[in-house]
Every structure is written in C-alpha cells, then in structure tokens.
Amino acid sequence: MSALLEATGLTRRYGHVTALDDVSVHLAAGERVAVVGESGSGKSTLARLLLALDTPDAGTVALDGRPVRPGSARSTRWFRRRVQTVPQDPGRSFNPRMRVGDAVAEPLACLRVHGDHSARVAELLVAVGLEPDAARRWPHEFSGGQRQRLAIARALAPRPDVLVADEPVSALDVVVRLQVVELLAQLSAAEGLALLVVSHDLGVVQHLCDRVLVLDAGRVVEQGPVGEVFGAPAHPVTARLLDAVPTLAAVVS
Numbered sequence: 001m002s003a004l005l006e007a008t009g010l011t012r013r014y015g016h017v018t019a020l021d022d023v024s025v026h027l028a029a030g031e032r033v034a035v036v037g038e039s040g041s042g043k044s045t046l047a048r049l050l051l052a053l054d055t056p057d058a059g060t061v062a063l064d065g066r067p068v069r070p071g072s073a074r075s076t077r078w079f080r081r082r083v084q085t086v087p088q089d090p091g092r093s094f095n096p097r098m099r100v101g102d103a104v105a106e107p108l109a110c111l112r113v114h115g116d117h118s119a120r121v122a123e124l125l126v127a128v129g130l131e132p133d134a135a136r137r138w139p140h141e142f143s144g145g146q147r148q149r150l151a152i153a154r155a156l157a158p159r160p161d162v163l164v165a166d167e168p169v170s171a172l173d174v175v176v177r178l179q180v181v182e183l184l185a186q187l188s189a190a191e192g193l194a195l196l197v198v199s200h201d202l203g204v205v206q207h208l209c210d211r212v213l214v215l216d217a218g219r220v221v222e223q224g225p226v227g228e229v230f231g232a233p234a235h236p237v238t239a240r241l242l243d244a245v246p247t248l249a250a251v252v253s
C-alpha cells in the first residue's frame with residue numbers, strides 16, 4: 001500500500017531528553033493505525049510532529065510525498081485541509097461564546113474552503129449523530145460525548161483524508177467512549193478516512209485499529225497487525241501493556 005502520510009526518521013529532543021528517536025511511520029488511505037506505549041514513551045510528541053505542530057530535530061513528515069514544515073497558517077493550509085485532529089478534552093475545545101454551528105464551520109473559514117458552510121455543518125451534525133438544529137445551540141448545552149461528536153464534526157468539515165488524534169476518547173466514560181469509537185470506525189469506513197490514534201486504552205485500539213505501533217523510550221519496538229501483536233507480543237513492553245489490562249475482553253465485548 002502506498003503511503004498517504006509518511007514520517008521518516010523523526011527525532012525530537014528536549015534538552016538532554018530524546019523524546020523520539022529515528023521513528024518512521026506510514027499511513028495508507030483508509031488505514032487505521034494505533035500508537036501505544038508507556039507514559040513518556042513519545043506518543044504525544046509523535047502526534048504533534050505528524051500534525052506539523054512541532055518541528056523535528058531530524059526527519060520529515062510528508063503528505064502524498066510533499067514535505068510539510070510547521071509554519072504560518074498560510075504555508076500549512078494545504079496540509080491542514082487534509083490532515084485534521086480531534087482533541088483529547090471535548091470540554092475545553094469549544095469557545096463557550098461561539099454557537100456550535102459557527103464552531104464546526106470554523107475550519108472551513110480558516111482554511112478558506114469554498115461552498116455553503118451552513119449546509120455542510122448541517123450534514124456533518126447528522127453524520128455524527130446529532131440533530132441539524134444543534135447548530136443554533138451553545139457548547140455548554142451538550143454532554144461530554146456529544147461535544148466529542150461535535151469536535152469530530154469540526155475535524156471532518158474540510159473533508160480531510162487523515163485524522164491524527166491523541167487520546168480522543170480518554171476523557172469520556174466507558175459507555176460513551178465505545179459509542180465515539182464506533183462513530184470513528186464508521187466514519188473512517190464510510191469516508192475512506194485514515195486514522196492515527198494515540199491511546200493508552202488497548203480495548204479502544206483493538207476495536208478501532210488495523211495496525212499498532214509500540215513505542216518505548218522514543219523508539220518503535222514492535223509493530224504489526226493488532227491481532228498479531230496483541231495475540232503474541234514480541235517485546236516485553238507490549239506484554240507489560242497487555243498485562244496491565246486484565247479486563248480487555250470485557251471492555252471491547
């Protein structure tokens with residue numbers, strides 16, 4: 001499969017700490033990849049670099065072979081139209097003084113996407129399981145799970161090819177978490193959207209992703225299809241992560 005989003009040899013240091021050390025990742029159209037690892041292994045650093053929100057000390061991130069560097073809104077517009085993100089905390093990701101419809105339409109205006117923005121917002125609200133008239137309401141009128149649906153609608157507004165999300169469901173309770181994971185899976189399948197998801201919840205990974213990449217101390221120590229890696233972990237870190245989730249079967253069943 002040819003790569004849509006491809007990172008090659010990413011290294012990121014913070015002072016004497018090497019957060020990421022020569023990491024390469026590729027994501028094909030429609031593919032769903034998880035990044036897992038213990039706390040401090042470099043997952044969020046990798047997500048930020050893949051979103052061109054941070055500059056690597058070495059390595060490149062490219063979309064369809066075109067390299068991207070963090071920079072002005074104008075210089076990265078082409079990239080942001082196609083690579084979007086969903087925030088970790090839906091509670092904080094909306095301006096309380098902006099109606100939901102305007103918030104969902106915000107990327108369309110910022111990224112100068114042409115067309116009828118109100119119609120697109122109504123379509124998106126329905127796609128994420130909300131009523132079209134939600135557009136007139138305020139963020140505080142929605143539950144955490146509904147706000148995460150709104151955040152997904154906002155991310156999908158410019159019709160991206162890739163969603164990179166760092167712990168997109170960790171702020172939600174278990175039942176709502178599974179509903180939002182289901183929504184992401186369904187949208188990814190329907191729109192051919194590629195997903196790269198950082199998650200400490202291996203149940204979420206198993207439910208949502210095709211392939212998993214295990215990070216340890218900034219390096220990829222294991223990767224492969226989720227079933228194979230979780231079924232027969234080859235690296236002690238993977239085994240430790242799995243051991244820490246005794247209720248995995250219960251979470252995903």
Ligand SMILES: Nc1ncnc2c1ncn2[C@@H]1O[C@H](COP(=O)(O)OP(=O)(O)OP(=O)(O)O)[C@@H](O)[C@H]1O
Pocket residue numbers: 014017018019037038039040041042043044045046
């Ligand atoms: N802005 C920063 N300044 C200094 N050190 C940082 C910074 N961001 C990350 N680090 C360090 O880089 C390493 C990787 O951090 P990162 O947040 O990517 O890990 P993570 O796997 O996402 O962790 P967690 O699961 O706890 O969120 C850690 O040692 C962290 O302390």
